[in-house]
Amino acid sequence: MGTIRTHYLIRRGRVLSLLSLILACIVSNSHEETIRRNQFPVEFLFGTSTSAYQTEGAILEGGRGLSNWDVFSHVPGKIETGENADTADDHYHLYLQDIDLMHSLGINAYRFSISWARILPRGRFGDVNPTGIAFYNSIIDNLLRRGIEPFVTLYHHDLPQELEDRYGGWLSPLIQEDFGYFAEICFRRFGDRVKYWSSLNEPNLYAHFAYLRGMYPPGRRSEMEPFTVLHNMLLSHARAAYLYRSRYQQKQGGSIGIVVNTAMYEPLRDEAVDREAVSRALAFYVSGVLDPLIHGDYPPEMRHHLGARLPKFSVEESKALNGSIDFIGINHYSSLYAKDCINSPCPTGESHAFLGFVYTTGFRDGVAIGEPTPMPRFFIVPDGLEKMVEYIKTRYNNKPTFVTENGIAQLDQPGQREVLLHDNKRVEFLKGYLASLARAIRNGADVRGYFVWSLMDNFEWTNGFRMRFGLYYVDYQTLERTPKLSAKWYRDFLTPNATDEYDDLLVKRSRVANWRGVEVDI
Ligand SMILES: *[C@@H]1O[C@H](CO)[C@@H](O)[C@H](O)[C@H]1NC(C)=O
Ligand SMILES: *[C@@H]1O[C@H](CO)[C@@H](O)[C@H](O)[C@H]1NC(C)=O
Numbered sequence: 001m002g003t004i005r006t007h008y009l010i011r012r013g014r015v016l017s018l019l020s021l022i023l024a025c026i027v028s029n030s031h032e033e034t035i036r037r038n039q040f041p042v043e044f045l046f047g048t049s050t051s052a053y054q055t056e057g058a059i060l061e062g063g064r065g066l067s068n069w070d071v072f073s074h075v076p077g078k079i080e081t082g083e084n085a086d087t088a089d090d091h092y093h094l095y096l097q098d099i100d101l102m103h104s105l106g107i108n109a110y111r112f113s114i115s116w117a118r119i120l121p122r123g124r125f126g127d128v129n130p131t132g133i134a135f136y137n138s139i140i141d142n143l144l145r146r147g148i149e150p151f152v153t154l155y156h157h158d159l160p161q162e163l164e165d166r167y168g169g170w171l172s173p174l175i176q177e178d179f180g181y182f183a184e185i186c187f188r189r190f191g192d193r194v195k196y197w198s199s200l201n202e203p204n205l206y207a208h209f210a211y212l213r214g215m216y217p218p219g220r221r222s223e224m225e226p227f228t229v230l231h232n233m234l235l236s237h238a239r240a241a242y243l244y245r246s247r248y249q250q251k252q253g254g255s256i257g258i259v260v261n262t263a264m265y266e267p268l269r270d271e272a273v274d275r276e277a278v279s280r281a282l283a284f285y286v287s288g289v290l291d292p293l294i295h296g297d298y299p300p301e302m303r304h305h306l307g308a309r310l311p312k313f314s315v316e317e318s319k320a321l322n323g324s325i326d327f328i329g330i331n332h333y334s335s336l337y338a339k340d341c342i343n344s345p346c347p348t349g350e351s352h353a354f355l356g357f358v359y360t361t362g363f364r365d366g367v368a369i370g371e372p373t374p375m376p377r378f379f380i381v382p383d384g385l386e387k388m389v390e391y392i393k394t395r396y397n398n399k400p401t402f403v404t405e406n407g408i409a410q411l412d413q414p415g416q417r418e419v420l421l422h423d424n425k426r427v428e429f430l431k432g433y434l435a436s437l438a439r440a441i442r443n444g445a446d447v448r449g450y451f452v453w454s455l456m457d458n459f460e461w462t463n464g465f466r467m468r469f470g471l472y473y474v475d476y477q478t479l480e481r482t483p484k485l486s487a488k489w490y491r492d493f494l495t496p497n498a499t500d501e502y503d504d505l506l507v508k509r510s511r512v513a514n515w516r517g518v519e520v521d522i
Pocket of ligand 1: 294295296297318319322323
């Protein structure tokens with residue numbers, strides 16, 4: 001009996017020391033990867049990001065007009081889940097509570113968009129809606145009251161339907177005058193308090209998804225329309241920037257930029273043609289937006305491959321575009337492999353002029369480029385952010401840059417609320433991407449802010465409510481918001497001394513469990 005007991009004690013001792021060894025490894029690893037607020041400049045903006053259509057709801061309230069998305073999402077088959085954003089997060093009614101959530105996170109900036117149809121229900125063909133103006137005034141005032149900088153997008157995929165019906169929306173040059181009209185109202189009414197304006201969110205993704213893939217309204221599938229749309233979007237930006245700079249900027253002291261969708265690319269094969277495909281994909285998709293706004297014309301790479309098919313800017317237009325942004329916003333989620341489609345064959349229907357005749361995929365020989373996520377083309381590749389920032393820094397002479405979106409989705413699982421609240425994967429994602437961003441900054445990149453997509457779960461376009469990107473979980477029945485583990489992590493990250501506490505939590509689970517009643521399994 002004595003022997004057995006001794007044996008047991010020895011074994012138990014070994015198990016314990018093995019456990020503490022593992023624990024020590026976890027702790028020292030996590031220590032190595034620890035990302036701290038003080039690795040970023042003091043004045044750095046740390047925020048969360050949302051957009052109007054994805055969160056506001058109340059589509060028929062407060063004098064709002066219908067948008068392209070209201071109409072599109074009600075067409076059967078357009079949204080995978082058959083859902084729409086008629087109510088969404090009901091942020092229209094719950095915005096004060098949401099601003100309190102932001103305050104509790106400790107963020108110093110909030111990126112949101114203004115619903116065009118809430119300000120101008122009929123575009124410039126009708127009156128300004130005073131209830132819409134009052135709504136955004138209240139958001140802005142309440143943010144500032146809590147020390148949160150409003151970072152405002154004018155167009156985040158939602159257009160007054162009237163402009164689509166009247167002249168085909170972004171396909172027509174008439175949109176430039178409408179966008180300028182809308183932008184000027186926002187500068188005049190909100191610009192005394194808003195210091196960061198983004199004209200357009202992801203014109204490249206919008207042109208691609210709405211006019212090539214048919215996934216976003218107006219749901220068209222064309223090889224050349226995306227170029228027309230991008231052209232009109234760029235000129236619309238130039239119009240807004242001209243109005244801002246000539247009439248408001250000096251007095252109001254703010255800045256205007258644009259937000260571009262980015263993926264980083266790696267060559268599918270270690271071959272010259274695929275390395276060129278990487279350069280071409282970046283030149284067409286990212287620089288196709290930024291070159292015109294910084295240098296006054298499309299990238300030479302696009303001119304070279306497209307010739308006369310590429311729309312041309314007049315001398316006047318080129319002047320208006322040239323140097324028309326004060327900062328670059330990048331939305332970044334993932335890296336993809338790039339395969340050349342000019343010198344070698346690609347899967348049918350996968351060589352598009354708009355995307356630079358490059359086929360992109362997350363897989364090489366069946367192996368993913370990074371850990372897969374529920375979004376089919378989003379993989380976890382933290383280094384991609386550093387590389388993307390480096391590309392921007394090099395090509396645009398280190399222009400001030402903001403990471404305006406970065407985040408990861410969870411697939412909704414009915415009845416799995418507790419599981420979704422324990423989003424360790426999102427915490428690891430944020431740590432990895434922030435560490436990558438910190439490296440880019442250490443290497444001299446002038447990055448001035450970072451926004452997590454998203455503050456809370458919301459309507460993820462064609463995916464409906466299935467993809468949950470939020471730091472806060474939203475119960476779409478009760479509209480209750482509940483902080484996920486990642487909200488806690490972000491809060492602690494932003495409150496320097498609390499970060500140490502988080503590392504302790506890796507071994508002291510019970511302390512996390514007590515946090516607002518959330519059970520955590522690390
Ligand atoms: C853009 O502006 C720069 C400097 O102001 C100038 O050197 C360049 O030629 C302009 N580009 C175009 C296409 O007008
Ligand atoms: C943070 O920690 C440092 C060192 O432990 C301490 O001096 C400082 O007072 C703490 N700050 C806050 C806000 O708790």
